[in-house]
Amino acid sequence: MSANGIEHEIQIDAPIDVVWRTITEPKLIERWFSDGVDLEVRAGAVGTLRFCPDSVEEPVLAEVTVVDVDRPHLFSYRWDYPTGERAAPANSILVTFTLTRLEDAKTLFRVTETGLEQLNWSADQERDYTADHLKGWRLHAERLAQLDFTHVESFT
Amino acid sequence: VSVLDLDDALWEAMADPTRRNLLDLLVSHGQSTATSLTEEMPVSRQAISKHLVLLERVGLIEGRRHGREVHYNVREQRFAQATNELYEVANRWNRRLRKIKQISEELYAAERSH
Numbered sequence: 001m002s003a004n005g006i007e008h009e010i011q012i013d014a015p016i017d018v019v020w021r022t023i024t025e026p027k028l029i030e031r032w033f034s035d036g037v038d039l040e041v042r043a044g045a046v047g048t049l050r051f052c053p054d055s056v057e058e059p060v061l062a063e064v065t066v067v068d069v070d071r072p073h074l075f076s077y078r079w080d081y082p083t084g085e086r087a088a089p090a091n092s093i094l095v096t097f098t099l100t101r102l103e104d105a106k107t108l109f110r111v112t113e114t115g116l117e118q119l120n121w122s123a124d125q126e127r128d129y130t131a132d133h134l135k136g137w138r139l140h141a142e143r144l145a146q147l148d149f150t151h152v153e154s155f156t
Numbered sequence: 157v158s159v160l161d162l163d164d165a166l167w168e169a170m171a172d173p174t175r176r177n178l179l180d181l182l183v184s185h186g187q188s189t190a191t192s193l194t195e196e197m198p199v200s201r202q203a204i205s206k207h208l209v210l211l212e213r214v215g216l217i218e219g220r221r222h223g224r225e226v227h228y229n230v231r232e233q234r235f236a237q238a239t240n241e242l243y244e245v246a247n248r249w250n251r252r253l254r255k256i257k258q259i260s261e262e263l264y265a266a267e268r269s270h
Contacts, residue, residue: 010253014264022260032255105264109256111249 009110016099019107020072023097035059043069049079065092073099166238169214174199175207179230182217187229 012019022028026037036050036059043066051060065087067076074097081092093113100108169175174197181196182188190208194201208228211217215234219226 008249008253010257012257012260014257014260018264018267019256019260022256022263028259028263031259032252107260109253111253113249 007110007112009108011102012107012109013105014107015105016072016101016107019099019109020075024071024075034062039064040066041069041075042066063087067094068096166214166216169211169216170238172207174203175211178204178207178211179216179235182228182230183235187227189225189227191225 022032024041026039029037029039034049035052037047039045039047039049045066047064047066049062049064051062062079063081063083064077064079065081067078067087068074076094076096078087078092078094081087085091096112096114098110098112100110102108177197178193181193190201190205193208194204197204199207208217208219208226212219212228215231216238217228217230219228221227
């Protein structure tokens with residue numbers, strides 16, 4: 001984890017083009033991310049992710065806006081912005097996938113997620129937002145879980 | 157478990173930094189009152205009381221009245237459940253990365269076998 005966001009990486013025993021397909025083809029995205037994907041991999045394109053959690057009857061829709069596409073090295077998008085608004089650094093989370101070609105047809109795959117800490121909301125704004133926007137929960141929980149629960153282990 | 161399965165009341169309780177600080181204090185003290193918690197926080201007693209009521213309503217803490225004061229403590233089982241779910245969420249990208257690895261390697265194996 002970096003100081004200003006979430007960062008994870010993994011080495012994959014498959015060539016960079018195969019990993020690129022896994023993270024950009026809707027049918028493959030549906031196998032690791034959301035239950036439905038309507039997304040065009042083109043900078044500026046606006047797409048929709050559909051989540052079908054057990055706890056709610058209606059699917060939860062999350063809008064995403066593609067930021068950068070540099071096949072097969074870089075793919076980034078913004079999400080978690082208020083419905084009806086345009087995605088921008090001040091109102092959304094930026095997810096960036098970086099792919100690095102390694103020897104022997106392997107790939108280093110990295111994801112970073114930044115922007116949460118720039119959302120400098122008051123407690124009321126945050127509460128209203130989380131109450132109104134189901135899709136916001138999962139993202140904010142990620143921040144929560146990383147920030148404050150250092151004492152958790154004594155309970156688990 | 158995804159956060160979409162966290163119930164909204166619990167989420168709302170955990171989403172507020174003041175309430176998280178209160179939970180921290182209650183966890184470390186074992187038990188406390190609104191009055192003594194106010195001494196440790198830069199927040200009015202009135203606000204502290206409201207936060208405590210909310211935390212009690214979602215079951216994260218419980219209060220017992222002793223005379224004029226209410227003594228609060230963390231309900232460990234509910235708290236552990238909530239923090240476990242948050243922990244799961246924090247690890248979500250790790251799970252996704254493992255899945256991306258698995259899918260990519262399967263695709264590659266399938267391509268090579270043709």
